[in-house]
Amino acid sequence: MTEVMTLIGGRSSKQGTALCAGKLAPEYIELTSVVEMNVEDMARLGLSNNSKVRLRTPVGEAVLRCKGRETKDLPSGILFMVYGPMTTQLMAGDTAASGMPISKNIDVEVEPVPEAGTGT
Amino acid sequence: MGSSLRIVNGRVYDPANGVDGEVRDVCIRDGKIAADAPPDAKRIDAAGMVVMPGGVDIHCHIAGPKVNLARKVQPEDHRYDVHPRTRVTRSGTGGSVPSTFATGYRYAGLGYTTAMEAAVTPLGARHALEELHDTPVIDKGFYVLVGNNVLLYRLLQEGRLEEFRNALAWWIKVTKAYAPKLVNPGGDELWKGQRNANITSLDDKIGPFELTPRKVIAGFIEAATALGLPHPVHIHCNNLGHTGNVATTLETMRLAEGRRTHFAHVQFNSYGPAAGKSQTNPTSGAREIAEFVNTHPNISADVGAVMFGRSTIMTGDAPLAYMLRQFGGTKWVNADTENESGCGIVPFTYQDRVYTNAMQWAVGLELFLLSQDPWRMVFSTDHPNGGSFVTYPRLIRLLMDREFRKARMAEVNQKALDRSGLRDLSREYSLNEIAIVTRAGPARLLGLTRKGQLGVGADADVTIYEEDPDKEKMFSAPRYVIKDGELIIEDHEFRVDHEGRLLHVAPDFDPGIEQVIEPFFEDFYTIRFANYAVDDRYAPHHEIIPTAPQAAGARP
Amino acid sequence: MSENLKFVPHATCTFCGCVCDDMDLTVDMDEKRITKAENACVLGKAWFREHGIEQRPYALIGGREATTAEGVEEAAQILARARFPLIYGLSDTTCEAQRVAVAIADMIGGTVDTTTSVCHGPSGIAFETVGESTASLGEIKNRADMVVFWGGNPAEAHPRLFSRYAVTPKGMYIPNGRKDRTVVLVDVRRTMSTPVADIFLRVKPRSDFEVLWALRALVKGRRVDPSIERRTGVSLAVLEDLVARMKSCRYGAFLFGMGLTMTRGRHFNSGALLALTTDLNEFTHWVAKPVRGHGNVTGADNVVSWQTGFPFGVNFSRGYPRFNPGEFTTVDLLARGETDAILILASDPAANFPKAAIEHLKRIPVISLDPKTTLTSQLARVAFTTATYGINVGGTVYRMDDVAITLRPAFESPYPSDEEILSAIRDRVRALLGGNRVPAVAPAVAAAS
Incomplete structure (x- = not known):
């Protein structure tokens, strides 16, 4: 099953500190491969913390691990992740003559990715 | 610098040395005017041409934080007026607020070799210096905004006058400024701290301070006089732009009490009370102001003439810009600087059919034509506030050519003209007088002894114009421009690029004053005291003009 | 930790646009490492901690180790040859370097754009x-x-x-x-x-x-x-x-x-x-x-504005500056496949641009200047290792509120500054072109059209 949700790209302090060490360091790559999702949405989709999930837009897709957030912090239907190599896969190159590609509040299709061997 | 030049057959206008149109040689050696030049020196035949010292602009806005905001806010003003690069010069854009490179080249292209940026916040000094470094050809300096400085106000309020004077000297020196500038003294505190209010008279209380503009202005004149600065306090008076402000201006001029004081762009402060049924349309106050200046040799002024067309209001007088916003259209910029200043920017167009604009135009011309001492009522448009510096040739023609002026007068708002005194004035400026108001006069008011003149030892900044009955055409494009002895423009074309000098002062102060200033920084600034002073890297080519005590002490 | 410690008071952190100038740094001069950054926030602490001297080649040309001078020659050749070159980034370096970057774009008739176009x-x-x-x-x-x-x-x-x-x-x-x-x-x-x-x-x-x-x-x-x-x-x-x-x-x-x-x-x-x-x-x-992100993105805005009249996305190919977001901004130029060579100064577009733009970066010669290995430097034809501004290099940066601050570098780096490399590239390009490249169309005609 897939659902359409709204993806917000942003920054976090962990990303900021990891950035100083280098964007090719494992910590940075790990940080930029996690998507935060509303816990109720995750339950509905049969996802738990660290489950793999595929995000897809008309230009590309990315497979990420998800992390639950309570509704008071992240409403249903909203996803958050820090900018990085994964978000670039989902962004369209068109800027509507502004120079700025849409980097926040992107509509994405969300699809759980079954993991081999875990049986879940 | 090593090259030598001999300019022959030109009619020389060098009023500082009493030379009024004589045909004589001008020799250049090692960047200076010399008594003679070696036989192999390059000769420039200036037959049919006029030779003058390079122009000196005593008041313009060409570099620094507010100028850059004004550039950024008007892409539409650059697009139609581009400045292409050549093999040797950088490209840029023009409009009323040109890019730095275009500014330098265009000043040089009019025969100007020195210009003074007239309003920089101390905190913006580093930025202004970076821009001035990228402003080619001309020598340049800036006036530092001190007239709304919170710490200086505190010292003045507490009567700590010696510390006040030392702190003023400190501020001028550490920012590498040329002169202290006051803008609408007291206005910023009301603007920023009291819901966008403003000062309306010299005796208003300045917000929480036990001070009035009268007390502040007098305090600065006193301190600057004691410091013996080459250029005195440079004042943008209160109530600028307001109908009836001539009374405030005269009151402010009286505060000088015989001490040297410069009044910036007085045209904007020379409006009489409202005329007829109108509550706001000003009459001309030019006659009163001109008369005061004529009879008070301690007072000097630049006119700040208004030229019709596109301009940009950019000023430390934030309430003024806010008021003009209602006429200016859609864009308004305001920028507050902590403890130091306000700032306002509004793109603006002066229209000849509009009563107020026509009156401003007429008042500017009246001030010129009523002035009896061209050495003390000098040329400016307060670029770009009254109009761009590229309009200078037209303004020169308006002063030199009565018929041209009459024709122009016929096209402007006649009601305004009726209430000005312009119709009664038939004076025409001579070339010698033009040389005074655009060169010799401003240089003398600035205390730049080696500029604005062609005597032996003077800086070899020379402009050669082809004579033409149309003075606008003549002054629009000099045939040759020489800067520091280098032939920059030859046959109207740039031959080489050139970097001019920063001109600044470094008044002495009691170093103990830093113990007074530093704690204030800890509490109320967001930059550390140790990081505030601008170091010498920002002035790779510079010249320190000595204060009177320094000159007397013959310091190196 | 060695005994050879140096105290650098009033230093400035250039990690973000706050540009805090109250950093009191302790430097281990033997290890060339900042061991303490008083007053720094968590980001600033990481910034100072992680910028020691890494052992990297001065330059890589096509992945092969090279000297800085060889890198300069190769970069100059690329820029002088290119028909629609782009200089991008600028926001994590000094104003002194930014000024040279704009000068190169002006000289070659290229485009200059900064990270502002994908920020504010x-x-x-x-x-x-x-x-x-x-x-x-x-x-x-x-x-x-x-x-x-x-x-x-x-x-x-x-x-x-x-x-x-x-x-x-x-x-x-x-x-x-x-x-x-x-x-x-x-x-x-x-x-x-x-x-x-x-x-x-x-x-x-x-x-x-x-x-x-x-x-x-x-x-x-x-x-x-x-x-x-x-x-x-x-x-x-x-x-x-x-x-x-x-x-x-x-x-x-x-x-x-x-x-x-x-x-x-x-x-x-x-x-x-x-x-x-x-x-x-x-x-x-x-x-x-x-609220601005990069340490000197505000300086980039200011430098590009005072030199050209426009804040970012400025093209010089007609002989004078033109500004048009969407036309001369980097994401657009790359995503449309228009740029034929790019110099990337202190920025990592390969890590945050849309996919289509990154794909084009892989097709054209890229020149990168960065203290660290990045996704961008990895796909560069010429990758320079540079000293870090604010830590090894002095100069000027602008805080997000346009206040200019002078940097106090903590220790020397063996690597050259951005300004040094760019100045060498500029001088070499000038020699190759014989001065500024002036378009064949007479400027007066171009201006009127």
Whole structure:
């Protein structure tokens, strides 16, 4: 099953500190491969913390691990992740003559990715 | 610098040395005017041409934080007026607020070799210096905004006058400024701290301070006089732009009490009370102001003439810009600087059919034509506030050519003209007088002894114009421009690029004053005291003009 | 840790646009490492800690180790040959280097664009349409009794915006610091920043413009339909309360982030906020300030503006500067496949640009200057290793409020500065071209067309 949700790209302090060490360091790559999702949405989709999930837009897709957030912090239907190599896969190159590609509040299709061997 | 030049057959206008149109040689050696030049020196035949010292602009806005905001806010003003690069010069854009490179080249292209940026916040000094470094050809300096400085106000309020004077000297020196500038003294505190209010008279209380503009202005004149600065306090008076402000201006001029004081762009402060049924349309106050200046040799002024067309209001007088916003259209910029200043920017167009604009135009011309001492009522448009510096040739023609002026007068708002005194004035400026108001006069008011003149030892900044009955055409494009002895423009074309000098002062102060200033920084600034002073890297080519005590002490 | 320690007071952190100049650094001179950064936030501490000297080649040409001089020659050849070259980045280096970067673009008739175009570029466009009432950060510290953060998360991205400039510090007319201010936060989600706020408005994604426009209407005394809540997630009563507070404060400040510029509405969102700020000045004093990310992105805006008249996305191919976002901005030039060579100065577009733009980067010669290996440097034809500005290199940076600050480098790097490499490239390109490249079309004709 897939659902359409709204993806917000942003920054976090962990990303900021990891950035100083280098964007090719494992910590940075790990940080930029996690998507935060509303816990109720995750339950509905049969996802738990660290489950793999595929995000897809008309230009590309990315497979990420998800992390639950309570509704008071992240409403249903909203996803958050820090900018990085994964978000670039989902962004369209068109800027509507502004120079700025849409980097926040992107509509994405969300699809759980079954993991081999875990049986879940 | 090593090259030598001999300019022959030109009619020389060098009023500082009493030379009024004589045909004589001008020799250049090692960047200076010399008594003679070696036989192999390059000769420039200036037959049919006029030779003058390079122009000196005593008041313009060409570099620094507010100028850059004004550039950024008007892409539409650059697009139609581009400045292409050549093999040797950088490209840029023009409009009323040109890019730095275009500014330098265009000043040089009019025969100007020195210009003074007239309003920089101390905190913006580093930025202004970076821009001035990228402003080619001309020598340049800036006036530092001190007239709304919170710490200086505190010292003045507490009567700590010696510390006040030392702190003023400190501020001028550490920012590498040329002169202290006051803008609408007291206005910023009301603007920023009291819901966008403003000062309306010299005796208003300045917000929480036990001070009035009268007390502040007098305090600065006193301190600057004691410091013996080459250029005195440079004042943008209160109530600028307001109908009836001539009374405030005269009151402010009286505060000088015989001490040297410069009044910036007085045209904007020379409006009489409202005329007829109108509550706001000003009459001309030019006659009163001109008369005061004529009879008070301690007072000097630049006119700040208004030229019709596109301009940009950019000023430390934030309430003024806010008021003009209602006429200016859609864009308004305001920028507050902590403890130091306000700032306002509004793109603006002066229209000849509009009563107020026509009156401003007429008042500017009246001030010129009523002035009896061209050495003390000098040329400016307060670029770009009254109009761009590229309009200078037209303004020169308006002063030199009565018929041209009459024709122009016929096209402007006649009601305004009726209430000005312009119709009664038939004076025409001579070339010698033009040389005074655009060169010799401003240089003398600035205390730049080696500029604005062609005597032996003077800086070899020379402009050669082809004579033409149309003075606008003549002054629009000099045939040759020489800067520091280098032939920059030859046959109207740039031959080489050139970097001019920063001109600044470094008044002495009691170093103990830093113990007074530093704690204030800890509490109320967001930059550390140790990081505030601008170091010498920002002035790779510079010249320190000595204060009177320094000159007397013959310091190196 | 060695005994050979050096103390560098009053140093400046260039990690983010706060550009805090109160860093007191302790440097281990034997290990060439900053061991302590007093006053630094968590980001600043990482910035100083992680910028030691790494053993990297001075330059890589096609992956092969090379000297800086060889890299300069190769880079100059690429730029002199290119027909539509682009110089991009600029926001994490000194103004001195930025000035040379623009000079090269001017000389070769290329394009210069900065990370502003994918940051607050839309706010720059908004500025050009409505202007801006703004202030230096010290005015906010000294005077602001109401502060509204919109579309940003300073607690994680600009921590000292709260602690040094806008929320907790005591100021001249804010004697009690935090207690004297009303703090409002507007965002689409709760973040680490939310707890700082007295009032939190959670707006629905993609509805910032509607909220701002409703506020404008209310400020001007117009009626707003209660259905605004359905559209935006914020009730009319909350908006009315906010407007009442805004009109009655003494000195208000908006600090807004990329929550406005990177989403639907882009420059319209920033423009609405700037227009609201202007409107509020009918009643009391209000200022607004885009919160800037990179350490010297504000310097890049200033340098490009004073040299060309335009803030970013500037093309010189006709012999003079032209500005057109969407035409001369980097994402567009790359995604459309127009650029045929690119010099990337202190930026990593391969890590954050849209996929189509990154694909084009892989097709053209890339010249990169960076202290670290990045995704961009990995795909570069010429990759220079440079010294880090603010840590090894002096010069000038501009804080987000346009205040210029002089850097105090802590220790020397064996690698050259951006300015040194760029100056060498500029001189070599000039020699190859014999001066500035002047277009065949006469400038007067070009200007008239």
